Amino acid sequence: MSAEHEYAIELQGVSFQRGARSIFDKVDIRIPRGKVTGIMGPSGCGKTTLLRLIAAELRPSAGDVRVAGVSLPKLSRDELFDMRKQMGVLFQSGALFTDLDVFENVAFPLRVHTQLPEEMIRDIVLMKLQAVGLRGALELMPDELSGGMKRRVALARAIALDPQILLYDEPFVGQDPIAMGVLVRLIRLLNDALGITSVVVSHDLAETASIADYLYVVGDAQVLGQGTPAELMESDNPRIRQFMKGIPDGPVPFHFPAPDYREDLLGRG
Amino acid sequence: MRRISPLERLRLFGRAGIDVVATLGRSVLFLVSALCGRSRAGKPLQLLIKQLFAVGVMSLAIIVVSGIFIGMVLALQGYNILVSYGSEQAVGQMVALTLLRELGPVVTALLFAGRAGSALTAEIGNMKSTEQLSSLEMIGVDPLKYIVAPRLWAGFISMPLLAMIFCVVGIWGAAMVAVDWLGVYEGSFWANMQNSVSFYDDVLNGVIKSIVFAFVVTWIAVFQGYDCEPTSEGISRATTRTVVYASLAVLGLDFILTALMFGDF
Numbered sequence: 163m164s165a166e167h168e169y170a171i172e173l174q175g176v177s178f179q180r181g182a183r184s185i186f187d188k189v190d191i192r193i194p195r196g197k198v199t200g201i202m203g204p205s206g207c208g209k210t211t212l213l214r215l216i217a218a219e220l221r222p223s224a225g226d227v228r229v230a231g232v233s234l235p236k237l238s239r240d241e242l243f244d245m246r247k248q249m250g251v252l253f254q255s256g257a258l259f260t261d262l263d264v265f266e267n268v269a270f271p272l273r274v275h276t277q278l279p280e281e282m283i284r285d286i287v288l289m290k291l292q293a294v295g296l297r298g299a300l301e302l303m304p305d306e307l308s309g310g311m312k313r314r315v316a317l318a319r320a321i322a323l324d325p326q327i328l329l330y331d332e333p334f335v336g337q338d339p340i341a342m343g344v345l346v347r348l349i350r351l352l353n354d355a356l357g358i359t360s361v362v363v364s365h366d367l368a369e370t371a372s373i374a375d376y377l378y379v380v381g382d383a384q385v386l387g388q389g390t391p392a393e394l395m396e397s398d399n400p401r402i403r404q405f406m407k408g409i410p411d412g413p414v415p416f417h418f419p420a421p422d423y424r425e426d427l428l429g430r431g
Numbered sequence: 432m433r434r435i436s437p438l439e440r441l442r443l444f445g446r447a448g449i450d451v452v453a454t455l456g457r458s459v460l461f462l463v464s465a466l467c468g469r470s471r472a473g474k475p476l477q478l479l480i481k482q483l484f485a486v487g488v489m490s491l492a493i494i495v496v497s498g499i500f501i502g503m504v505l506a507l508q509g510y511n512i513l514v515s516y517g518s519e520q521a522v523g524q525m526v527a528l529t530l531l532r533e534l535g536p537v538v539t540a541l542l543f544a545g546r547a548g549s550a551l552t553a554e555i556g557n558m559k560s561t562e563q564l565s566s567l568e569m570i571g572v573d574p575l576k577y578i579v580a581p582r583l584w585a586g587f588i589s590m591p592l593l594a595m596i597f598c599v600v601g602i603w604g605a606a607m608v609a610v611d612w613l614g615v616y617e618g619s620f621w622a623n624m625q626n627s628v629s630f631y632d633d634v635l636n637g638v639i640k641s642i643v644f645a646f647v648v649t650w651i652a653v654f655q656g657y658d659c660e661p662t663s664e665g666i667s668r669a670t671t672r673t674v675v676y677a678s679l680a681v682l683g684l685d686f687i688l689t690a691l692m693f694g695d696f
Contacts, residue, residue, distance in 0.1 A: 217569055243571040250569070257566035271570045319570075 310341025586649025
């Protein structure tokens, strides 16, 4: 299998800066096609930024982001919008349109991008909602849904156009165990049933490791490590060990940098 | 507290200047991107009608009530001054010219900034903070065309109409006070107004003013929402900025337009 077919997404030497701060420095990431890939790392390390670079919502300062072999930074705005029809994104908040009910939220991509008759749109929406277990909630408004239900509706909307790639931004944050279990199952199930490529950006180790075929751990503007969940659990790298085992102090220090504690206490007055 | 050196102060001042210029540049690009080109998603006319209702129709109550009261106050104040010169019949003329030339466009714009402008900023800011704008982009729909453009056009269209309604109800309120209450002769009230109000100099100039104010106020409101920091504090700061910037812009532009239209030079 050629590299072009093996990888759905490739980040080649990608750098990204916000002001003077370097978020990523010449990062190389390759996301295998048809698999669930987890991108993990401590809070604030730039995981969501990475997702936005893949979705071309942000442009890298240097390097290339290729999706299905197409270089995203070189696309015009209109070409980018066409390209995004092949991608679905599940945002952390769900990002449902608050003025539309569940049915219209899921139907939205179909209405704006297709000329399908109303009956067919209804059938597709019902199928997508059935897949996430919320066919019975089609008349509810977003503010009547729980956090977990919002994400499931958003997931139904994200797969409405049958995308090739699904990107998940912190899908497990703030979920109760049942909702989390449902989401974990859905991500794996949809990936396998629809044959899509899934990228899960998360810091929830157990859930992500349980469904991911491959993991990247990012931090310090670099890829700290990569491999299967089992390989990373056995890693000798102290940064990866600290993250994978949840050790409170280590290369990522417990204390924010500060002057000497003794001097700070005695030096006053 | 951290002490700031004079050099650091100068750097911060320079930084603030660069930020202002950058924001102005962004706002112009934002406006051009939103208004140029066609939306490829949704039905533009339906989106516009929905926004005309939200921005225009929903502002009617405050415009009508304010217009009536301002007209009534103008008539009362005008009558008290004019009666001492025996010219109380000119109260209709005074009210009409004041409303058509100045108060109609200006007060409508200020009320519009407070009612519809702040709502537009908060709505778009909330869409940004809840990732609805990002979500649209990811669905392949340009939020500038789908969200911003209908709101801009709705503001451009509705504010001049609201200013006209404001003037009409203001004059009606003035007639109630002057004619029905204070006893000014009805024929003189309307005839003086008819003789002194020029369609081109007064009515048309007032409409031109309100079109300019509509453009500026809506642009500021929508841009502030789109450009705000996506947090609750960011949205509240952006909403405040909309009302302050729009009010100052309206009053400043009013002076410039008045000087151009009515200035004798």
